[in-house]
Amino acid sequence: METSQKILIVGQGLAGSLLADAAAQNGLLPTVVDDPRPPKSTSVAAGLVNPIVLRSLNKVWKADVALPEAVSTYARLEAMTGRQFFHHRPIFKFLNSNELKAWQKKMGEASLLDYLAPPEENPFDSQEFHSTPQVGRVLGSGYLDTQVFLEAMADWLTAKGWLARERFEHAELDLSGPLPQWRGQAFGRIVFCEGWHHARNPYFDWLPSNSTKGEVLAIESDSLRMDGRILSKGIFVLPVGPGRFKVGATYRWDDLDCEPTEEGREELLRKLQTIVKGPFRVVEHRAGVRPTTPDRRPILGWHPLYPSLGLLNGFGSRGVLMGPWLAAQLAESVAKGSPVMAELDVRRFWVDQAPDD
Numbered sequence: 001m002e003t004s005q006k007i008l009i010v011g012q013g014l015a016g017s018l019l020a021d022a023a024a025q026n027g028l029l030p031t032v033v034d035d036p037r038p039p040k041s042t043s044v045a046a047g048l049v050n051p052i053v054l055r056s057l058n059k060v061w062k063a064d065v066a067l068p069e070a071v072s073t074y075a076r077l078e079a080m081t082g083r084q085f086f087h088h089r090p091i092f093k094f095l096n097s098n099e100l101k102a103w104q105k106k107m108g109e110a111s112l113l114d115y116l117a118p119p120e121e122n123p124f125d126s127q128e129f130h131s132t133p134q135v136g137r138v139l140g141s142g143y144l145d146t147q148v149f150l151e152a153m154a155d156w157l158t159a160k161g162w163l164a165r166e167r168f169e170h171a172e173l174d175l176s177g178p179l180p181q182w183r184g185q186a187f188g189r190i191v192f193c194e195g196w197h198h199a200r201n202p203y204f205d206w207l208p209s210n211s212t213k214g215e216v217l218a219i220e221s222d223s224l225r226m227d228g229r230i231l232s233k234g235i236f237v238l239p240v241g242p243g244r245f246k247v248g249a250t251y252r253w254d255d256l257d258c259e260p261t262e263e264g265r266e267e268l269l270r271k272l273q274t275i276v277k278g279p280f281r282v283v284e285h286r287a288g289v290r291p292t293t294p295d296r297r298p299i300l301g302w303h304p305l306y307p308s309l310g311l312l313n314g315f316g317s318r319g320v321l322m323g324p325w326l327a328a329q330l331a332e333s334v335a336k337g338s339p340v341m342a343e344l345d346v347r348r349f350w351v352d353q354a355p356d357d
Protein backbone atom coordinates (compact mmCIF):
# COMPACT_ATOMS: atom_id res chain seq x y z
CA MET A 1 0.00 0.00 0.00
CA GLU A 2 1.24 3.49 -0.85
CA THR A 3 2.19 5.77 2.05
CA SER A 4 -0.37 8.31 0.84
CA GLN A 5 -3.10 5.80 1.75
CA LYS A 6 -1.88 5.42 5.34
CA ILE A 7 -3.91 7.47 7.77
CA LEU A 8 -3.04 8.10 11.40
CA ILE A 9 -6.08 8.73 13.61
CA VAL A 10 -5.57 10.33 17.02
CA GLY A 11 -8.28 9.23 19.50
CA GLN A 12 -10.48 6.15 19.71
CA GLY A 13 -13.75 7.58 20.92
CA LEU A 14 -16.86 7.54 18.74
CA ALA A 15 -15.24 9.77 16.07
CA GLY A 16 -11.94 7.88 15.81
CA SER A 17 -13.62 4.46 15.83
CA LEU A 18 -16.03 5.41 13.06
CA LEU A 19 -13.30 7.07 11.02
CA ALA A 20 -11.05 4.00 11.27
CA ASP A 21 -13.88 1.89 9.87
CA ALA A 22 -14.73 4.43 7.14
CA ALA A 23 -11.05 4.61 6.18
CA ALA A 24 -10.82 0.82 5.86
CA GLN A 25 -14.07 0.82 3.84
CA ASN A 26 -12.44 3.26 1.43
CA GLY A 27 -9.32 1.15 0.93
CA LEU A 28 -7.13 3.21 3.28
CA LEU A 29 -4.89 1.80 6.01
CA PRO A 30 -5.75 3.28 9.42
CA THR A 31 -3.54 3.35 12.51
CA VAL A 32 -5.25 4.61 15.67
CA VAL A 33 -3.36 6.03 18.63
CA ASP A 34 -5.48 6.51 21.74
CA ASP A 35 -4.56 7.74 25.18
CA PRO A 36 -6.50 5.45 27.53
CA ARG A 37 -6.20 7.75 30.56
CA PRO A 38 -8.69 10.62 30.16
CA PRO A 39 -12.35 9.60 30.35
CA LYS A 40 -13.91 9.47 26.90
CA SER A 41 -17.06 11.47 26.33
CA THR A 42 -18.28 8.47 24.34
CA SER A 43 -18.16 6.09 27.30
CA VAL A 44 -20.32 8.45 29.42
CA ALA A 45 -22.91 9.15 26.70
CA ALA A 46 -26.36 7.62 26.80
CA GLY A 47 -25.93 7.09 23.06
CA LEU A 48 -29.43 8.22 22.05
CA VAL A 49 -30.29 8.56 18.40
CA ASN A 50 -33.20 10.95 17.95
CA PRO A 51 -33.91 12.52 14.55
CA ILE A 52 -36.28 15.06 16.17
CA VAL A 53 -35.54 18.07 18.39
CA LEU A 54 -38.28 17.33 20.92
CA ARG A 55 -38.56 20.86 22.30
CA SER A 56 -39.44 22.40 18.90
CA LEU A 57 -40.53 19.21 17.09
CA ASN A 58 -38.24 20.11 14.21
CA LYS A 59 -36.15 17.60 12.31
CA VAL A 60 -32.47 17.47 13.22
CA TRP A 61 -30.30 19.05 10.52
CA LYS A 62 -29.49 16.44 7.82
CA ALA A 63 -31.32 13.67 9.70
CA ASP A 64 -32.64 12.32 6.38
CA VAL A 65 -29.13 11.44 5.22
CA ALA A 66 -27.47 10.79 8.58
CA LEU A 67 -30.07 8.36 10.00
CA PRO A 68 -29.99 5.74 7.20
CA GLU A 69 -26.17 5.95 7.18
CA ALA A 70 -26.09 5.45 10.97
CA VAL A 71 -28.49 2.50 10.94
CA SER A 72 -26.67 0.70 8.14
CA THR A 73 -23.18 1.43 9.53
CA TYR A 74 -23.95 0.14 13.06
CA ALA A 75 -25.63 -2.97 11.60
CA ARG A 76 -22.56 -3.64 9.45
CA LEU A 77 -20.21 -3.06 12.40
CA GLU A 78 -22.26 -5.42 14.57
CA ALA A 79 -21.93 -8.11 11.90
CA MET A 80 -18.19 -7.38 11.55
CA THR A 81 -17.42 -7.50 15.30
CA GLY A 82 -19.99 -10.13 16.31
CA ARG A 83 -21.28 -7.84 19.10
CA GLN A 84 -24.63 -6.13 19.53
CA PHE A 85 -24.57 -2.46 20.45
CA PHE A 86 -27.27 -0.68 18.44
CA HIS A 87 -30.85 -0.93 19.70
CA HIS A 88 -33.86 0.35 17.77
CA ARG A 89 -36.20 1.85 20.39
CA PRO A 90 -39.08 4.34 20.18
CA ILE A 91 -38.76 7.60 22.12
CA PHE A 92 -41.98 8.75 23.82
CA LYS A 93 -42.93 12.22 24.93
CA PHE A 94 -45.76 12.87 27.41
CA LEU A 95 -48.03 15.49 25.83
CA ASN A 96 -49.95 18.10 27.80
CA SER A 97 -52.80 19.80 25.93
CA ASN A 98 -50.58 22.47 24.32
CA GLU A 99 -47.94 19.93 23.34
CA LEU A 100 -50.65 17.68 21.91
CA LYS A 101 -51.84 20.50 19.64
CA ALA A 102 -48.25 21.26 18.59
CA TRP A 103 -47.60 17.58 17.82
CA GLN A 104 -50.79 17.31 15.72
CA LYS A 105 -49.87 20.46 13.81
CA LYS A 106 -46.33 19.21 13.07
CA MET A 107 -47.69 15.90 11.86
CA GLY A 108 -49.18 17.78 8.93
CA GLU A 109 -45.67 18.61 7.66
CA ALA A 110 -44.66 16.18 4.93
CA SER A 111 -40.99 16.22 5.99
CA LEU A 112 -41.87 14.89 9.46
CA LEU A 113 -44.16 12.03 8.37
CA ASP A 114 -41.38 9.46 8.75
CA TYR A 115 -40.51 10.62 12.26
CA LEU A 116 -43.69 11.52 14.19
CA ALA A 117 -46.37 8.88 14.86
CA PRO A 118 -49.94 10.06 15.55
CA PRO A 119 -50.56 10.82 19.26
CA GLU A 120 -51.68 7.69 21.08
CA GLU A 121 -53.06 6.58 24.43
CA ASN A 122 -50.35 6.59 27.08
CA PRO A 123 -48.93 3.06 27.45
CA PHE A 124 -46.99 3.90 30.65
CA ASP A 125 -48.45 2.72 33.97
CA SER A 126 -49.99 5.73 35.75
CA GLN A 127 -49.19 4.06 39.10
CA GLU A 128 -45.51 4.39 38.22
CA PHE A 129 -45.37 7.60 36.16
CA HIS A 130 -46.74 11.14 36.40
CA SER A 131 -48.18 10.63 32.94
CA THR A 132 -50.52 12.47 30.60
CA PRO A 133 -53.42 10.76 28.77
CA GLN A 134 -51.69 11.11 25.38
CA VAL A 135 -48.12 10.53 24.23
CA GLY A 136 -46.19 11.21 21.05
CA ARG A 137 -43.85 8.58 19.65
CA VAL A 138 -40.72 9.33 17.61
CA LEU A 139 -39.97 6.87 14.83
CA GLY A 140 -36.48 5.86 13.69
CA SER A 141 -34.95 6.41 17.12
CA GLY A 142 -32.80 4.14 19.29
CA TYR A 143 -29.56 4.05 21.23
CA LEU A 144 -25.99 2.88 20.93
CA ASP A 145 -24.54 1.01 23.90
CA THR A 146 -21.41 3.13 23.69
CA GLN A 147 -19.32 1.04 26.08
CA VAL A 148 -19.93 -2.18 24.14
CA PHE A 149 -19.35 -0.31 20.87
CA LEU A 150 -15.97 1.08 22.03
CA GLU A 151 -14.81 -2.31 23.29
CA ALA A 152 -15.91 -4.06 20.09
CA MET A 153 -14.13 -1.49 17.91
CA ALA A 154 -10.99 -1.65 20.08
CA ASP A 155 -10.96 -5.46 19.78
CA TRP A 156 -11.34 -5.20 15.99
CA LEU A 157 -8.53 -2.63 15.71
CA THR A 158 -6.28 -4.67 18.00
CA ALA A 159 -6.87 -7.85 16.00
CA LYS A 160 -5.82 -5.95 12.86
CA GLY A 161 -2.73 -4.54 14.62
CA TRP A 162 -4.06 -1.01 14.06
CA LEU A 163 -4.36 0.28 17.65
CA ALA A 164 -1.67 1.83 19.85
CA ARG A 165 -2.73 2.64 23.41
CA GLU A 166 -0.66 5.70 24.18
CA ARG A 167 -0.70 9.45 24.14
CA PHE A 168 0.09 11.24 20.86
CA GLU A 169 2.49 14.10 21.63
CA HIS A 170 1.95 16.90 19.10
CA ALA A 171 5.61 17.92 19.50
CA GLU A 172 6.61 14.57 17.95
CA LEU A 173 4.86 15.44 14.69
CA ASP A 174 7.36 16.23 11.91
CA LEU A 175 5.96 18.37 9.08
CA SER A 176 9.27 19.22 7.41
CA GLY A 177 8.97 16.64 4.59
CA PRO A 178 6.38 16.12 1.81
CA LEU A 179 4.34 13.83 4.11
CA PRO A 180 3.77 14.18 7.86
CA GLN A 181 5.85 11.85 10.02
CA TRP A 182 5.26 10.53 13.52
CA ARG A 183 8.05 8.61 15.22
CA GLY A 184 9.86 8.10 11.90
CA GLN A 185 6.77 6.76 10.11
CA ALA A 186 5.22 8.69 7.23
CA PHE A 187 1.45 8.96 6.73
CA GLY A 188 -0.64 10.37 3.91
CA ARG A 189 -2.90 12.10 6.45
CA ILE A 190 -3.17 12.58 10.19
CA VAL A 191 -6.67 13.13 11.55
CA PHE A 192 -7.33 14.36 15.07
CA CYS A 193 -10.41 12.87 16.77
CA GLU A 194 -9.56 14.14 20.24
CA GLY A 195 -13.03 15.13 21.40
CA TRP A 196 -13.05 18.13 23.74
CA HIS A 197 -9.26 17.76 24.24
CA HIS A 198 -8.76 19.39 20.81
CA ALA A 199 -8.26 22.71 22.63
CA ARG A 200 -4.78 21.42 23.55
CA ASN A 201 -3.89 20.65 19.91
CA PRO A 202 -1.46 23.38 18.74
CA TYR A 203 -2.53 22.95 15.09
CA PHE A 204 -6.22 23.49 15.76
CA ASP A 205 -6.18 25.72 18.84
CA TRP A 206 -7.72 28.51 16.72
CA LEU A 207 -11.02 26.63 16.58
CA PRO A 208 -13.70 28.12 18.81
CA SER A 209 -15.19 25.71 21.30
CA ASN A 210 -18.46 25.73 23.16
CA SER A 211 -18.07 22.38 24.92
CA THR A 212 -20.68 21.37 27.48
CA LYS A 213 -20.35 19.26 30.55
CA GLY A 214 -23.03 16.63 31.03
CA GLU A 215 -23.93 14.29 33.88
CA VAL A 216 -25.92 11.05 33.86
CA LEU A 217 -27.23 8.70 36.53
CA ALA A 218 -27.85 4.98 36.40
CA ILE A 219 -30.77 3.94 38.59
CA GLU A 220 -32.29 0.60 39.54
CA SER A 221 -35.90 -0.08 40.35
CA ASP A 222 -37.76 -3.31 41.06
CA SER A 223 -41.13 -1.91 40.01
CA LEU A 224 -40.52 0.45 37.06
CA ARG A 225 -41.63 -1.11 33.74
CA MET A 226 -40.86 0.60 30.44
CA ASP A 227 -40.85 -2.37 28.02
CA GLY A 228 -37.86 -0.98 26.14
CA ARG A 229 -39.48 2.41 25.53
CA ILE A 230 -37.36 5.54 25.98
CA LEU A 231 -39.05 8.45 27.73
CA SER A 232 -38.18 12.11 27.24
CA LYS A 233 -39.54 14.94 29.38
CA GLY A 234 -36.86 17.57 29.91
CA ILE A 235 -34.56 14.64 30.67
CA PHE A 236 -34.52 11.13 29.21
CA VAL A 237 -35.12 7.82 30.98
CA LEU A 238 -33.53 5.00 29.02
CA PRO A 239 -34.05 1.34 29.97
CA VAL A 240 -30.70 -0.44 29.54
CA GLY A 241 -31.29 -3.79 31.24
CA PRO A 242 -33.70 -5.58 33.58
CA GLY A 243 -34.63 -3.05 36.29
CA ARG A 244 -31.80 -0.69 35.20
CA PHE A 245 -32.17 2.74 33.59
CA LYS A 246 -29.98 5.65 32.53
CA VAL A 247 -31.22 9.13 33.37
CA GLY A 248 -29.80 12.33 31.91
CA ALA A 249 -28.51 14.65 31.05
CA THR A 250 -27.41 18.01 32.43
CA TYR A 251 -25.85 20.86 30.40
CA ARG A 252 -23.19 23.16 31.88
CA TRP A 253 -20.84 25.47 30.02
CA ASP A 254 -18.55 26.20 32.97
CA ASP A 255 -16.43 23.88 35.14
CA LEU A 256 -15.43 21.72 32.18
CA ASP A 257 -14.17 18.52 33.76
CA CYS A 258 -15.34 14.94 34.14
CA GLU A 259 -16.17 15.09 37.85
CA PRO A 260 -19.78 14.31 38.83
CA THR A 261 -21.26 17.05 41.04
CA GLU A 262 -23.83 17.12 43.83
CA GLU A 263 -25.61 19.91 41.92
CA GLY A 264 -25.88 17.73 38.79
CA ARG A 265 -27.20 14.77 40.77
CA GLU A 266 -29.82 16.93 42.51
CA GLU A 267 -30.96 18.47 39.22
CA LEU A 268 -31.45 15.04 37.64
CA LEU A 269 -33.24 13.62 40.70
CA ARG A 270 -35.52 16.65 40.89
CA LYS A 271 -36.52 16.24 37.24
CA LEU A 272 -36.81 12.47 37.54
CA GLN A 273 -39.25 12.83 40.42
CA THR A 274 -41.58 14.84 38.17
CA ILE A 275 -41.71 11.79 35.86
CA VAL A 276 -41.41 8.69 38.05
CA LYS A 277 -43.51 7.99 41.16
CA GLY A 278 -42.06 4.70 42.36
CA PRO A 279 -38.95 4.08 44.48
CA PHE A 280 -35.54 3.71 42.82
CA ARG A 281 -31.90 3.76 43.89
CA VAL A 282 -29.00 5.57 42.24
CA VAL A 283 -26.25 3.07 41.42
CA GLU A 284 -23.93 5.19 39.26
CA HIS A 285 -23.23 8.86 38.58
CA ARG A 286 -20.90 9.93 35.76
CA ALA A 287 -19.88 13.11 33.97
CA GLY A 288 -18.23 13.93 30.66
CA VAL A 289 -17.73 16.81 28.25
CA ARG A 290 -19.50 17.03 24.89
CA PRO A 291 -17.31 18.55 22.17
CA THR A 292 -19.64 21.27 20.89
CA THR A 293 -19.09 24.13 18.43
CA PRO A 294 -20.57 27.65 18.64
CA ASP A 295 -22.77 27.04 15.56
CA ARG A 296 -23.66 23.56 16.88
CA ARG A 297 -22.54 21.88 13.66
CA PRO A 298 -19.86 19.20 13.68
CA ILE A 299 -16.42 20.07 12.26
CA LEU A 300 -14.40 18.09 9.79
CA GLY A 301 -11.87 18.69 7.06
CA TRP A 302 -8.32 19.78 6.44
CA HIS A 303 -6.11 22.42 7.96
CA PRO A 304 -5.90 25.52 5.71
CA LEU A 305 -2.08 25.67 5.98
CA TYR A 306 -1.23 21.97 6.57
CA PRO A 307 -3.67 20.06 4.33
CA SER A 308 -2.33 16.68 5.41
CA LEU A 309 -3.66 17.40 8.93
CA GLY A 310 -7.38 16.92 9.47
CA LEU A 311 -10.01 16.87 12.14
CA LEU A 312 -13.29 15.10 12.92
CA ASN A 313 -14.92 16.64 15.95
CA GLY A 314 -17.73 18.80 17.34
CA PHE A 315 -20.16 15.90 17.66
CA GLY A 316 -22.08 17.71 20.43
CA SER A 317 -25.05 15.69 21.64
CA ARG A 318 -25.80 14.07 18.28
CA GLY A 319 -22.60 12.18 17.51
CA VAL A 320 -24.19 8.74 17.41
CA LEU A 321 -26.68 9.90 14.77
CA MET A 322 -24.31 12.06 12.71
CA GLY A 323 -20.97 10.27 13.20
CA PRO A 324 -21.20 7.53 10.54
CA TRP A 325 -22.24 10.02 7.84
CA LEU A 326 -19.46 12.47 8.84
CA ALA A 327 -16.76 9.79 9.03
CA ALA A 328 -17.72 8.46 5.59
CA GLN A 329 -17.52 11.97 4.16
CA LEU A 330 -14.03 12.57 5.55
CA ALA A 331 -12.70 9.16 4.46
CA GLU A 332 -14.08 9.74 0.95
CA SER A 333 -12.36 13.10 0.78
CA VAL A 334 -9.04 11.24 1.27
CA ALA A 335 -9.78 8.26 -0.97
CA LYS A 336 -11.65 10.04 -3.78
CA GLY A 337 -10.59 13.65 -3.32
CA SER A 338 -14.22 14.71 -2.88
CA PRO A 339 -14.80 18.04 -1.10
CA VAL A 340 -16.27 18.15 2.41
CA MET A 341 -19.54 20.06 2.91
CA ALA A 342 -18.98 23.80 3.39
CA GLU A 343 -21.31 23.88 6.44
CA LEU A 344 -19.11 21.28 8.14
CA ASP A 345 -15.72 22.35 6.88
CA VAL A 346 -13.21 23.26 9.59
CA ARG A 347 -12.17 26.20 7.39
CA ARG A 348 -15.40 28.07 8.15
CA PHE A 349 -13.78 29.08 11.45
CA TRP A 350 -10.45 29.99 9.85
CA VAL A 351 -12.22 32.60 7.69
CA ASP A 352 -13.88 33.96 10.84
CA GLN A 353 -10.58 34.57 12.57
CA ALA A 354 -8.66 35.98 9.56
CA PRO A 355 -7.26 39.50 10.14
CA ASP A 356 -9.55 42.37 8.96
CA ASP A 357 -7.08 44.05 6.56
Ligand SMILES: Cc1cc2nc3c(=O)[nH]c(=O)nc-3n(C[C@H](O)[C@H](O)[C@H](O)COP(=O)(O)OP(=O)(O)OC[C@H]3O[C@@H](n4cnc5c(N)ncnc54)[C@H](O)[C@@H]3O)c2cc1C
Residues within 6 Å of the ligand: 010, 011, 012, 013, 014, 015, 016, 033, 034, 035, 036, 037, 038, 039, 040, 041, 042, 043, 044, 045, 046, 047, 048, 049, 166, 167, 168, 169, 193, 194, 195, 196, 197, 213, 214, 215, 216, 248, 249, 250, 287, 288, 289, 290, 291, 312, 313, 314, 315, 316, 317, 318, 319, 320, 321
Ligand atom coordinates in the same frame (compact mmCIF):
# COMPACT_ATOMS: atom_id res chain seq x y z
C1 LIG B 1 -23.55 13.12 29.76
C2 LIG B 1 -23.45 13.00 28.27
C3 LIG B 1 -24.51 12.46 27.56
C4 LIG B 1 -24.42 12.33 26.17
N1 LIG B 1 -25.46 11.76 25.50
C5 LIG B 1 -25.38 11.60 24.15
C6 LIG B 1 -26.42 10.96 23.45
O1 LIG B 1 -27.41 10.50 24.04
N2 LIG B 1 -26.31 10.82 22.09
C7 LIG B 1 -25.20 11.30 21.41
O2 LIG B 1 -25.13 11.16 20.19
N3 LIG B 1 -24.20 11.93 22.07
C8 LIG B 1 -24.26 12.08 23.42
N4 LIG B 1 -23.24 12.69 24.09
C9 LIG B 1 -22.13 13.28 23.31
C10 LIG B 1 -21.15 12.25 22.83
O3 LIG B 1 -20.67 11.55 23.92
C11 LIG B 1 -19.98 12.94 22.12
O4 LIG B 1 -20.40 13.85 21.14
C12 LIG B 1 -19.08 11.92 21.42
O5 LIG B 1 -18.97 10.76 22.17
C13 LIG B 1 -17.71 12.52 21.19
O6 LIG B 1 -16.88 11.53 20.66
P1 LIG B 1 -15.38 11.88 20.33
O7 LIG B 1 -14.78 10.66 19.73
O8 LIG B 1 -15.30 13.15 19.57
O9 LIG B 1 -14.70 12.19 21.78
P2 LIG B 1 -14.27 11.18 22.94
O10 LIG B 1 -15.24 10.10 23.13
O11 LIG B 1 -13.97 12.05 24.14
O12 LIG B 1 -12.93 10.53 22.44
C14 LIG B 1 -11.75 11.27 22.26
C15 LIG B 1 -10.60 10.31 22.41
O13 LIG B 1 -9.40 10.97 22.02
C16 LIG B 1 -8.36 10.61 22.93
N5 LIG B 1 -7.31 11.61 22.86
C17 LIG B 1 -7.42 12.95 23.03
N6 LIG B 1 -6.23 13.53 22.90
C18 LIG B 1 -5.33 12.53 22.62
C19 LIG B 1 -3.92 12.49 22.37
N7 LIG B 1 -3.16 13.60 22.37
N8 LIG B 1 -3.33 11.30 22.14
C20 LIG B 1 -4.07 10.14 22.12
N9 LIG B 1 -5.41 10.13 22.35
C21 LIG B 1 -6.04 11.31 22.59
C22 LIG B 1 -9.08 10.57 24.28
O14 LIG B 1 -8.33 9.82 25.21
C23 LIG B 1 -10.39 9.86 23.86
O15 LIG B 1 -10.22 8.46 23.91
C24 LIG B 1 -23.27 12.78 25.48
C25 LIG B 1 -22.20 13.30 26.20
C26 LIG B 1 -22.28 13.40 27.58
C27 LIG B 1 -21.10 13.95 28.34
